[in-house]
Amino acid sequence: MTEPNDPSSRWSDLERPPLNVRALRHGLIRPGGLWTSLDVVTATGSTNSDLAARAAAGVAEGAVLVAEEQTAGRGRLxxxxxxxxxxxxxxxxxxxxxxxxxxxxxxWLPLLTGVAVATGLARAAGVDTSLKWPNDLxxxxxxxxxxxxxILAERAGDDAVVVGIGLNVSxxxxxxxxxxAGSLVLADAVSLDRDTLLRAVLRSLERWYGEWRAAGGDPGASGLQEAYxxxxxxxxxxxxxxxxxxxxxxxxxxxxxGDGRLVLRTPDGERHAVGAGDIVHVRGA
Incomplete structure (x- = not known):
């Protein structure tokens, strides 16, 4: 039995209750929907690495892996x-x-995810989230x-992409x-309920991904380029x-x-498109 001050105990921080896995599955997994499985682990090094391994083993599209704590989460570079x-x-x-x-x-997948997260948080948390190209919230x-x-998107084999999201809530x-750094609580969010926030983000991601995919990945036809x-x-x-x-x-x-690259106009009037893979930092000048 775990003690109340044990980090693995569900009662170790009453202001930060664990996610309700059963309720999340009930609210998100449905016939014909994008999300096909949802698992929550107490702690892991990286959900991206773990899910990429599952992808290699043939897990279906729409798998969601959530960690209550990440000990080696990774961002770009x-x-x-x-x-x-x-x-x-x-x-x-x-x-x-x-x-x-x-x-x-x-x-476009990390940019699409950014739009989906911002849209979901606006509805569920009442927070205006903006996007710093290419992947910051x-x-x-x-x-x-x-x-x-x-946000971090990584190829996992020939036909799969694992998209990881990390968001500071409380x-x-x-x-x-x-x-x-910032968090939703510091931004005066109206809700810090992680179950509510996760449902809102995943539903928003399902909608944006479905429209983008139906448009053959065309960011203009799907409305993604304009929204981003x-x-x-x-x-x-x-x-x-x-x-x-x-x-x-x-x-x-x-x-x-159209390829999701940032276009810069230099003082000489020339335009230069830079891709996320080419960038170390984009900073205010």
């Missing part, structure tokens, strides 16, 4: 992501777009934009990994794109092109 147990949402989903979507359109804390989450100021541009905090700002090899490109972010 192998950056680490960690937070106290049950203080956020740390989960991955398995998608198999298959022949419906050309390979060159798969780069921003909230406003005391008038300042702060990163509250991130992290208090002393718990933040860096002072510039509307919620992208990077557009309209002068930014410095740090590139591999100690190179940099400074210009105004003016558009997201």
């Amino acid at each position: 192998d950056r680490r992501w960690s937070a106290p147990a049950r203080s956020g949402l740390f989960f991955s989903v398995l998608l198999r777009p298959g022949a419906d979507v050309p390979v060159h359109r798969l780069g 921003l909230v406003t804390v005391d008038g300042e934009e702060r990163k509250a989450g991130g 992290l208090r100021t002393p718990e933040l990994p860096v002072p510039t 541009a509307a919620g992208c905090a990077t557009l309209g700002r002068v930014v410095r794109a740090e590139l591999p090899g100690d190179r940099e490109l400074v210009g105004e972010a003016v558009a997201i092109d």
Whole structure:
């Protein structure tokens, strides 16, 4: 039997109750829907790594893996992501777009996920979430934009993509990994119920993914390109794109092109499209 102060106990932090797996499955898994399975583990290194292994074993599209605590969560460029147990949402989903979507359109999946998360949080948490290209989720804390989450999409075999989402929900100021980070509680969210938030995000993701896939991955026809541009905090700002090899490109972010790349207009009037795979950092200049 676990003791009340044992981190593995469901009573170790009464302000951070465990997810209700049975209720989540009941609310999300249905015949004909995208989500086919949902598992919650107490702790793991990385839900992306674990779900990629399941993908290699042939698990069906729509598998969802949630961790109450991630001990080795990863972001872009192998950056680490960690937070106290049950203080956020740390989960991955398995998608198999298959022949419906050309390979060159798969780069839209992290951007699509960003739109879905922002849409779901607006409804469930009453928080205005903006998107920093290519994969950061921003909230406003005391008038300042702060990163509250991130998205990581990785290929898993020939036909599968694992998309991981990390979102700070109830992290208090002393718990933040860096002072510039944020969370939903610091952004004055109207709800911190992780069950409610997870259902809202997954339902939003199901809707956006379904429309994008039905359009053959076309970001224009599916409305995705317009929606992302509307919620992208990077557009309209002068930014410095740090590139591999100690190179940099400074210009105004003016558009997201059809391949999901950020288009910068440099002072000489030239336009340059940079892809997420080419970027080390995009910072305000």
